[in-house]
Amino acid sequence: MRRRIACILALAMTLALLAVPSAAARTVYFTAVNENILELKDETMPFWSGQNIYVDSAIFSDRWLGLYCNRNRENGTVVIWETSGQRRALLFELDSGYVSGSDGNNYSPSAIQKNGRVFVPAGVVADYFGLIYNNVRVDHGFLIWLHSATATISVLTAQEFATAASYQMSSRYQRYLQAQEAGQEDPDSGEEPAVITGKTLNLCFRMGTAEHAGDILSVLGQNGAKATFYLTEDEIRQQPDTVRHMAVAGHRIGILLTGSGDPLGELRSANEALFLACGGKTRLCAAESGEVRAESLRAAGYCLLSPKVDGSVRGLYTGSAETLFTTAQNKRGSVTVWLGESVSAGGLQRFLTLALDAQDRLLGMTERDN
Numbered sequence: 159m160r161r162r163i164a165c166i167l168a169l170a171m172t173l174a175l176l177a178v179p180s181a182a183a184r185t186v187y188f189t190a191v192n193e194n195i196l197e198l199k200d201e202t203m204p205f206w207s208g209q210n211i212y213v214d215s216a217i218f219s220d221r222w223l224g225l226y227c228n229r230n231r232e233n234g235t236v237v238i239w240e241t242s243g244q245r246r247a248l249l250f251e252l253d254s255g256y257v258s259g260s261d262g263n264n265y266s267p268s269a270i271q272k273n274g275r276v277f278v279p280a281g282v283v284a285d286y287f288g289l290i291y292n293n294v295r296v297d298h299g300f301l302i303w304l305h306s307a308t309a310t311i312s313v314l315t316a317q318e319f320a321t322a323a324s325y326q327m328s329s330r331y332q333r334y335l336q337a338q339e340a341g342q343e344d345p346d347s348g349e350e351p352a353v354i355t356g357k358t359l360n361l362c363f364r365m366g367t368a369e370h371a372g373d374i375l376s377v378l379g380q381n382g383a384k385a386t387f388y389l390t391e392d393e394i395r396q397q398p399d400t401v402r403h404m405a406v407a408g409h410r411i412g413i414l415l416t417g418s419g420d421p422l423g424e425l426r427s428a429n430e431a432l433f434l435a436c437g438g439k440t441r442l443c444a445a446e447s448g449e450v451r452a453e454s455l456r457a458a459g460y461c462l463l464s465p466k467v468d469g470s471v472r473g474l475y476t477g478s479a480e481t482l483f484t485t486a487q488n489k490r491g492s493v494t495v496w497l498g499e500s501v502s503a504g505g506l507q508r509f510l511t512l513a514l515d516a517q518d519r520l521l522g523m524t525e526r527d528n
Contacts, residue, residue, distance in 0.1 A: 185298065185299040185300075186198060186203065186298055186299040186300075186331065186334065187203050187204040187205065187211075187299055187300050187301075187302055188296065188299065188300070188301045188302065188327050188330065188331075189202075189203075189204055189213060189214070189217060189301075189302050189304075190301060190302070190303040190304070190305070190319070190323065191217050191220050191222070191223065191304055191305065192220070192222045192223065192304075192305045192306065192309050192311055193305075193309075193311045193319075193323075195323050195326045195327055195330055196217065196330075197330060197333075198330040198331060198333070198334040199334070199337075200273070201273040201274070201275060202214045202216075202273075202275065204277075204280070204302045205272075205277070207267075207270060208267065208408070208410075209410045209440070209442070209522065210267055210279040210280070210281060210282075211279070211280050211281070211293060211302060212270055212277035212278060212279055212280065213277060213278065213280045213302060213304070214275055214276075214277055215227050215229070215236050215238065215250075215269065215275070215276045215277060215278045216275070217304070218238050218278075218283065222306065222309065223287075223289065223304070223305075223306055224240055224241055224242055224243065224287075224306065225238055225239065225240060225241065225287060226238070226239060226241050229276060234251065234252045234253045235249060235250065235251055235252065236249075236250040236252065236269060236276045236278070237249050237250070238250075238278070238283060238287075239260075240287065245260075246259065246260050246261065246286065246287065247259070247260040248260075248265070248282075248283065248286050248287075250268065250269040250276070250278060251268075252269060252271060252276065255268035255269075256268070257269070257282070259286060264437060265282055265286070265437065266282075266437045266438050267279055267282070267438070280302060280304060281439065281441060281459075282439075284304060284459070285439060288307060289304050289305065289306060289307070290303075290304070290305050290306070290307055290312065290458075290459065291303070291304050291459045292316035292456070292457070292459050293459075293461075294316045294317060294319075294320045294456075296320050296324070296327060297324065297327070297328070297331075298327070298331050301316075301320050301323075301327065303316060303319060303320075315453075315457045316456065316457055317453075317456075317457075356513075356516050356517035356518040356519060357486070357487065357491075357492065357493060357516070357518050357519070358491075358492035358493070358518070358519045358521060359486060359492075359493050359495060359513055359518050359519065359520050359521070360385075360386065360492065360493065360494040360495065360521055360522065360523035361383070361385040361386070361495050361497060361520060361522075362385065362386045362387075362388065362412075362444070362463060362465065362494060362495065362496045362497060362523065363385060363386070363387050363388070363497050363498070363499065363501060364387070364388045364389070364414055364444075364446075364498050364499045365387055365388070365389045365390075365393050365397070365400070365414075365499070366499035368397045368399075368400045370499060370501075371387065371397075371400050371404075372400070372403075373503045374501060374503070374506060375403060375404065375407060375409070376503070377503050377506045377507050377510065378407075378409070378506075378510075379407060381507070381510045381511075381514065381520070382520075383510055383513075383520035384408055384409055384410070384520060384521050384522045385409050385410075385520070385522050386409065386410040386411070386412055386442065386522040386523050387404050387409055387410070387411055387412070388411075388412040388413065388414040388442075388443075388444045388463070389401065389411065389412075389413065389414055389428075390413075390414045390416055390428070391413070391416075391424065391427055391428035391431050393414075394428060394431040394432050394435055395431045395435075398434070398435040398436075401432065401435040401436050402435060402436050404436075405436040405438060406436075408522075409522050410440070410442065410522030410523065411432065411436075411438075411440050411442070412440055412442030412443055412444055412463065413425050413428040413429065413432075413440060413442070413443045413444075414443070414444050414445075414446065415443055415444065415445040415446075417445060417446075421443075421445075421454075421455060422454075422455070422458055422460075425443060425455075425460060441459055441460050441461055442460075442461050442463070442523070443455065443460050443461065443462055443463065444462065444463035444496075445462065445463075446498070452464070463494070463496065463523075464494075465494040465495060465496035466486075466489045466493045466494050466495070467482070467485055467486050467489060467493060467494070467495045467496070468496050469482045469485075469495055469496065469497050469498075469500075470496055470497055470498030470500050471500075472500075473497075473498075473500030473501065473502075473505070474497050474500065474501045474502065474505040474506055474509060475501075475502045475504070475505035476502065476504045476505050476508055477505075478505065479505045479506075479508035479509040479512065480508070480512065482495070482509060483509055483512045483513065487516070494523055
């Protein structure tokens, strides 16, 4: 059944490929709603802000999703609501940044106005209305796929759908490049392009004790660095103040799987605890022990940590900081470094000093960094 649907979709989506224009290739974000790949345009393209992927709110006016979106310019609001069933609604107040649901709860993050349009966090809307949300790496960039759990297409995994829709994405991409080429300005502006130096380092810690986490947060704050902290459900419930400190300081939070029970059930329960602590949820997760299938988590919309550098065995101390830094520098592209809780404040300070001297960017990771 799955193979048959994939083949039918691939045939239905095959379009005559246009000549590839000479415009320089760039990473793009495709958007799919159920089985439909939407047109690729700069003004409606998804983008990252913090650890959230934002999509054009207008895509939720899709009868197959069972939702409708209305923007009231006079009141400065966007409302997304169900057209049947429980009739739930999600209200985004653009001026105040307030987000509320018809269930009486407040949500975050807020909507963002860009290019005259309103973009909303895909994960928040998907979680609230029970949609399935996936972020898949594809040719030319990434595919953001939102679909109903009851849609026929939902029998396909995210990767199967991406493969079936590859022809349509190629066609969308080529038309996009043609439009870019037709509208591009004279590149000879006389200005020198900005030179970007250094690497992007994504430092990942596990919480440990609240005191230990406080020391790490203090060093990160003094150096203007961001990181990702992975916490178990118990840690989130027992240390909500520390969790809020992390979130307010702009660090990213992931769920640390314990290896007991169903991983998806553990993630859902931990996210409920995280929402109570700081009003947000996460799709980042890590596993220190036990067998966890990354593909099954990815199909459910989660991102399992797979670091390029594992520094947790030797740890990050003053004597090991330079060796760990050199190891990270020798890796290509952005580098995710897993440190666990084997970190001292002095060792972290030494590592950050080396990274800042090299003009590295110290950021918390997102789904796209894994």
